[in-house]
Amino acid sequence: MTETNYNYVDGEWVAAGTGETFAVHNPADRSDVVGEFQKAGTADAEAAVEAADEASQMWADTPGPERGRILRAAGQNLADRKGELTETLVREEGKARPEAAGEVQRAIDIFGYYAAKASDVGGTVKASSSDNTRLYTVNEPVGVAGLITPWNYPIAIPAWKIAPALATGNTIVFKPASQAPGVSRKLVECLDEAGLPDGVLNYVTGPGSEVGETFSTHEAVDAVSFTGSSAVGDTVGRQANETGKRVQLEMGGKNPTIVMPSADVDEAVDIVVSGAFGVTGQACTATSRAIVHEDVYDEFVEGAVAAAEAVEVGPGLDGAEMGPQVSESELDSTLEYVDIGVNEGATLETGGDEIDAGDGFFVEPAVFSHVDPTMRIAQEEIFGPVLAVIPVSGYEEAVEVANGVRYGLSASIVTQDLSEANRFVEDSESGVVKVNEKTTGLELHVPFGGMKDSSSETYREQGDAGIDFYTISKTVYMNY
Missing domain, CATH: 3.40.605.10 (Aldehyde Dehydrogenase; Chain A, domain 1)
Structure with a gap:
């Protein structure tokens, strides 16, 4: 009953x-x-x-x-x-x-x-x-x-x-x-x-x-x-x-992680994928954009695709790594954004399809490459497991892309360059700034909040x- x-x-x-x-x-x-x-x-x-x-x-x-x-x-x-x-x-x-x-x-x-x-x-x-x-x-x-x-x-x-x-x-x-x-x-x-x-x-x-x-x-x-x-x-x-x-x-948020040439690419992939697909991407601090330097771009995309395809999707009570979206409307919204990304000309490297895993709202984690910063999938909050990977040629361009959205909640950079790390703390237009960490995850004893429309x-x-x-x-x- x-x-x-x-x-x-x-x-x-x-x-x-x-x-x-x-x-x-x-x-x-x-x-x-x-x-x-x-x-x-x-x-x-x-x-x-x-x-x-x-x-x-x-x-x-x-x-x-x-x-x-x-x-x-x-x-x-x-x-x-x-x-x-x-x-x-x-x-x-x-x-x-x-x-x-x-x-x-x-x-x-x-x-x-x-x-x-x-x-x-x-x-x-x-x-x-x-x-x-x-x-x-x-x-x-x-x-x-x-x-x-x-x-x-x-x-x-x-x-x-x-x-x-x-x-x-x-x-x-x-x-x-x-x-x-x-x-x-x-x-x-x-x-x-x-x-x-x-x-x-x-x-x-x-x-x-x-x-x-x-x-x-x-x-x-x-x-x-x-x-x-x-x-x-x-x-x-x-x-x-x-x-x-x-x-x-x-x-809301449209949270970026910048990946610079000095980064350990495997570590960067782990950081980004965890932030993008954890809690099914249904977090205001989820990593929605990976802004990756062209020197390591291909290697990063390859690693992100492999990591996304390895995510086990299914009911949380059955031990799956990634559960369903919370409702049919949220699932439909994610699937619609996948279609939008394809129609805009981005490359859907993997995922983005609804999964038949019982009577639930399951979707494959999706990775897009060759995303232009002006595309809707790079500008609008999706609130699902969709990652847009954007190529850049240097630090200044990366920061410009990271800040070039209406939101400013959480942002991170993966780098071994101390100068880049400190500059990013000052340059980022977000309320939470992280270095070599995923955009999700908060300590309870420090302030939390965003900037701009966040x-x-x-x-x-x-x-x-x-x-x-x-x-x-x-x-x-x-x-x-």
């Missing part, structure tokens, strides 16, 4: 007032129904906001160490249920099991990190220029935070938004993506079981046009943090700005930057 999952509002698991639900299917086996979820409407979202608003002062007044204790207990609950969470993530989103387990572990680590940080949320003391005066700052929570998260990292991204928001004393209304809401529901369960007070965290599933828009526009919501596509992010940002909210947007360029996420977004500073002059 299919499990029916409920919204979590004011400390209670409740059905949507609409009386409607929607089914989530396993993208590796469409006959496998992961669960039924509430198709909430505007009234349900408003009820969640009202609960968060009502609990706001109580949670803000809760001492930081006590908030940290609850986060620490929630992290332990996640750890105790890691196997269950991993399987849920694989079933509803499609990741390979090791990838899913790594994402769950990241959520566990994030809660541990911000549990410790909760005791340090205070302020700073400064020397006053006047006698008999204490000058200091106090960091206070912003209030009610509206969190809207994507399907591609359905527990890690909610964790890195929820944990700092709670650590700093904010209450939350949270809408996960409808393609993969189950693992984040279990995250909410872990917080509930850890003793989180009623109303502090509210979880509502349903369409963005009603639930998301309510969270973005309601007068009682003070801050909105969104991760997802640029098109939706632009709408969320406009709605939130019109109502004077603090806004944090992280959106981000609102307002606040960063993770590390101390996560604290900054959810707090506002009050300066105190104490004359005694």
Whole structure:
């Protein structure tokens, strides 16, 4: 029997007032129904906001160490249920099991990190220029935070938004993506079981046009943090700005890795292919473009083709290296871009065909060579396992190509030339810059965010930057 999952509002698991639900299917086996979820409407979202608003002062007044204790207990609950969470993530989103387990572990680590940080949320003391005066700052929570998260990292991204928001004393209304809401529901369960007070965290599933828009526009919501596509992010940002909210947007990417002549080509291939085809290319930081110096271009393409053809594609629960795309629409989009690349004149070296591997949305990882930087496959975010390999004649041209897109999220260079490495750090128009590493993969204690159309360029996420977004500073002059 299919499990029916409920919204979590004011400390209670409740059905949507609409009386409607929607089914989530396993993208590796469409006959496998992961669960039924509430198709909430505007009234349900408003009820969640009202609960968060009502609990706001109580949670803000809760001492930081006590908030940290609850986060620490929630992290332990996640750890105790890691196997269950991993399987849920694989079933509803499609990741390979090791990838899913790594994402769950990241959520566990994030809660541990911000549990410790909760005791340090205070302020700073400064020397006053006047006698008999204490000058200091106090960091206070912003209030009610509206969190809207994507399907591609359905527990890690909610964790890195929820944990700092709670650590700093904010209450939350949270809408996960409808393609993969189950693992984040279990995250909410872990917080509930850890003793989180009623109303502090509210979880509502349903369409963005009603639930998301309510969270973005309601007068009682003070801050909105969104991760997802640029098109939706632009709408969320406009709605939130019109109502004077603090806004944090992280959106798409078209991430390059530059490969220079000094690179070990085999190592470069491993770095690029891992970044391009890991998590089925469904990461905002995925390597979409390999910008390769002509001196090593042919050797690199040969290696990339061999590596792509060696990737085992299939259901994550069966031990495959690369799982399915999350939905039929995502698969269709990838296949369409493969056709676009061929029609534009790029050479499809390998892959790009739909795979008959059970009743799922599987596609072969694709490698294109002889890609011109102006082609659509070199300019537009594909969000699937498609790699465009672009030849260049030198460092300056490589950087020009790397920066020549509307996005600026993550970028890397593979080189043994220290001068090139340092120049690239300065020259790259991206929020994350890596040397001799893949564009994917993030440390949780340093800021994360993009530039240009990849981000609102307002606040960063993770590390101390996560604290900054959810707090506002009050300066105190104490004359005694």
